[in-house]
Amino acid sequence: MGRIGRSFELVGQSYRVLMQDKELMVLPLLSGVIVLAIMAAVAFGFGLSTGDVAERGPQIYLPIFLTYVAAYAVGIFFQAAVVAGAIERMNGGDPTIGSALAAASRRAGAILMWAVVAATVGTLLRFIQDRAGFLGKIVVGLVGAAWSLATFFVVPVLVLEDRSMRNTFTRSVSIFTTTWGETMVGGITLGMAAFCAWVTLVAVTALLAYVIGVAAVAVFAVGAVALMVLFNALNGVYLASLYRYATDGQAPAGFDAALLSGAFQPRRE
Numbered sequence: 338m339g340r341i342g343r344s345f346e347l348v349g350q351s352y353r354v355l356m357q358d359k360e361l362m363v364l365p366l367l368s369g370v371i372v373l374a375i376m377a378a379v380a381f382g383f384g385l386s387t388g389d390v391a392e393r394g395p396q397i398y399l400p401i402f403l404t405y406v407a408a409y410a411v412g413i414f415f416q417a418a419v420v421a422g423a424i425e426r427m428n429g430g431d432p433t434i435g436s437a438l439a440a441a442s443r444r445a446g447a448i449l450m451w452a453v454v455a456a457t458v459g460t461l462l463r464f465i466q467d468r469a470g471f472l473g474k475i476v477v478g479l480v481g482a483a484w485s486l487a488t489f490f491v492v493p494v495l496v497l498e499d500r501s502m503r504n505t506f507t508r509s510v511s512i513f514t515t516t517w518g519e520t521m522v523g524g525i526t527l528g529m530a531a532f533c534a535w536v537t538l539v540a541v542t543a544l545l546a547y548v549i550g551v552a553a554v555a556v557f558a559v560g561a562v563a564l565m566v567l568f569n570a571l572n573g574v575y576l577a578s579l580y581r582y583a584t585d586g587q588a589p590a591g592f593d594a595a596l597l598s599g600a601f602q603p604r605r606e
Contacts, residue, residue, distance in 0.1 A: 345526055358426055363431065376408060413448050417571030423578070425579055458484060493576060494508045
């Protein structure tokens, strides 16, 4: 089986694991609501929703930085809870929202510290992008993509391992170099699945519009929220499965050992 085929299978197995603990999908929903509230409050409070940020002086980057810190802290906290819940299921347990949140809460300090690191990088990239020319924006985009890949496994490391910020980053890079193929192809696979789901939702909404008129907008809104929550949670389970196998070489419960062993060679530290 090729890499793409393996990734589709792993994503499918991640979905089946998630369906055993559907309540975990409440976590990305809560995260999205809180992050939107934070962004709306800061945007309107500091006037970030209007005008050209690049023309308003460097002082405007303070509220941007604070927004990033708050949004990253909330987003990472709830994603860590999803990952912790998924790992608990893979270890043979029966996770609940409470147990998942408790696991993330125990690492709240580290999560906040990493949120500050991520916000600092994000603000610097935003500052450079606002003032760079065309080529500069391309470079910033490439740097941002590299940062995203290097920190792909930061969340499971944060919630499951006790490491310094520097070691958290290097550990994430180490795991990524072990799983880079399935990590990247899996991301594409999830993206393709999400794209198909969104196309289906739009098509269904368009058909319903002929029957129920503007009420179809409500159907679309509910479907959109459901898809965002589902794929956010699914990404957390997929991430947890790669992390678990890459770090201890054991196939998690619900995953095919032969499939994972063919995906990559685990490397212990």
